[in-house]
Amino acid sequence: MKILHAINNFFPSHQAGTEQYVLSLIQHSIEQGLDCEVVIPQNKIISSAYSFNNIQIHPFVSENISLKNGYARRFLQVEDDFKKVIEKVKPDIVHFHNLNSTFTIHHFNYIKSIGKKVIFTPHLAGTICPKGDFIEKDIKICNGRLKQKKCTSCFYNETNYKNIFAKFLNSASLSGKLPRFFSTFNYIPFRMWQLKKIASCTDHIISIAPWIQEVFRINNIDSLSVPTQFLNAPFEKPPETPEENKKKIIFIGRVYPIKGLDFLLSTIEKYNLSNQIELTVISPIAEKNEYYTKTKSQFARLGFTEWKENLRREGVLKEMANHSLLIAPSRSEMNPLVIHEALSVNIPIIASNIPAFTDLIIHNENGWLFDLFNDRQLKDLITDFVSERINLKHEKFKPKRYENHNKEMIHIYTRTCSAATNTNSNLDS
Helix, strand or coil, rough: EEEEECCCCCCCCCCCHHHHHHHHHHHHHHHHCCCEEEEEEEECCCCCCECCCCEEHHHHHHHCCCCCCCCHHCCCCCCCCHHHHHHHHCEEEEEEEECCCCCCCHHHHHHHHCCCCCECCCCCHHCCCCCCCEEECEECCCCCCCCCHHHHHHHHHHCCCCCHHHHHHCCCCCCCCCCHHHHHHHHHHHHHHHHHHHHHHCCCCEEEHHHHHHHHCCCCCCCEECCCCCCCHHHHHCCCCCCCCCEEEEEEEECHHCCCCCHHHHHHHCCCCCEEEEEEEEEEECCCCCCHHHHHHHHHHHCCCCCEECCCCHHHHHHHHCCCEEEECCCCCCCCCCHHHHHHHCCEEEEEEHHHHHHHCCEECEEEEEEECHHHHHHHHHHHHCCCCCCCCCCCCCCCCHHHHHHHHHHHHHHHCCCCCCCCCCCCC
């Protein structure tokens, strides 16, 4: 059985949580006798096929890689370069890990049309949420139900359109009916159309967390599998907490607005916490945007110095083990690897109360939760932790292993491959 994993980025240039998940799954699959390769998009041929850890990687040229206009994806064609990779590799299953401008619903449909099997694992909130964060108008956590009026108002609010304009689109029933050159205003109907097509264009949808399954269910897609949740245990025992003048706190993640590092820094600055803690930031890559520059400057202005990038995973785990507390202030996640790793080595966590974290963290038992956007609650938890006024009830947390999750994925591959193939997926309706 041959599996081709389709993912936006892969090792060695990218090594964040999604890439680590896919790498682990591939390595376990190969150990079990499966043949696995990877296909990735590029906006131009930077490299030909190459090998990483004996895994063959196939780049293909995608003209859609920088496409900003989401609605235009409805009219995209599958690239000849992508088809050539499929012809060369001859996979039994294509396992997609992204659905966006590079891997579109048309890629799913193409694979089905040639008699191959399609498995899809959504790793990003943008698979369903047009804004990509499940936060309604930057005020409250959304339940994930895709509805035209609600999502139109929320989306245009985020993109600096006035609410009154979004209301006009809805009341006039224009959204989704304007010509294609008004494609921005057709975006929400497009997302609703795409979501309906996911079920017919896939043989199996994998939910990497129970809350994701619930979001699909609330949108009338019930046929998801939820394999055993994965926790990676990189150490045999939890690290000893060193004696410190200040508590060493760590943030691990991309420096994106969605990860909430700016919110953490603003909280530290507002409540003058920098004299109580030492903050370390670990980012998998140096970003090139205004948010990154502004956030890094704020970090330095607060007197912190430990900002590290491009560490290999072993280095990230070592850094984590040398800290007393992990803070995860994200406004959106799916099933973050860093939380699993912190839990597996019994490092305390303070996190926002978004579904991805509430799936994993029980308040006062294996971590602490604060209400999203509530800086006073975050401040109180940090100061209570520093002064040792709060302690976890369960100091030992027994982790599951990646292997449990991966074994179930092997069974899913086997069942999917042996099932009858349906090539009648129609995107026109």
